Amino acid sequence: MTLYLIGLGLNDEKDITVKGLEAVKKCDLVYLESYTSKLACSVNDLEKLYGKKIILADREMVEQKSDDILQKDKDVAFLVIGDPFGATTHTDLRLRAKEKGIPVKVIHNASIMNAIGITGLELYKFGKTTSIPYHNENVTSPIEVMKQNQSIGLHTLFLLDLDPKNNKYMSGKEAADYLTKKGVDQNTKAVLCAQIGSDNPTIVYKPLKDIPDIDKFPQCIIIPGKLHFVEEEALESFT
Secondary structure: OEEEEEOOOOOOHHHHOOHHEEEEEEEEEEEEEEEOOOOOOHHHHHHHHHHOOEEEOOHHHHHHHHHOOOOOOOEEEEEOOOOOOHHHHHHHHHHHHHHHOOOEEEEEEOOOHHHHHOOOOOOOEEOOOEEEEOOOOOOOHHHHHHHHHHOOOEEEEEEEEOOOOOOOEOHHHHHHHHHOOOOOOOOOOOEEOOOOOOOOOEEEEEHHHHOOOOOOOOOEEEEEEOHHHHHHHHHHHHO
């Protein structure tokens, strides 16, 4: 049988591709990876459109109990918010399937890594992406990544931690506070993005000290590098 790794896109049940939906409908089991991002719809909404019962797969299941997912006698759909390879654990699942001799088919979709272009920043000018975790008092790697990117004029995308089981999502304001506490000048301008990929995304371009606390998730934050004049004009439209 076959393991289908299917990207759902960034917003709701309708963002799945036609190819992805066709694959889901013919699968025996459908899992939804539930720990790397957040959709603006419920599991029930997905089930209604897809016509399938959906099994939530948390990090423990995917990383430690993959045998529950990888069944040789069934076609299995593994749904990922965004694109299937937005997180390394999904690459690991693909490799485990191949070890078992299970064919893998990948159906891509939009992810934050390309949708972030809505800000007007050139995708080719983003450097290494980094994440800001909860419990970050002694965490410095995001700052180090930003400095490396800035040294060659590149933009830095910060992905923010989340805990979907407890309905907890880091805000751009929390991220801005972390950056300033770690020595980034509070007047450094940043781009706050919330619900990118939705019909009504929020994009704000302000100094870190003025980043607003908004209740729309998921969020991310960008510290721009060297700006082209078109990028400057685009960002100024979000001030």
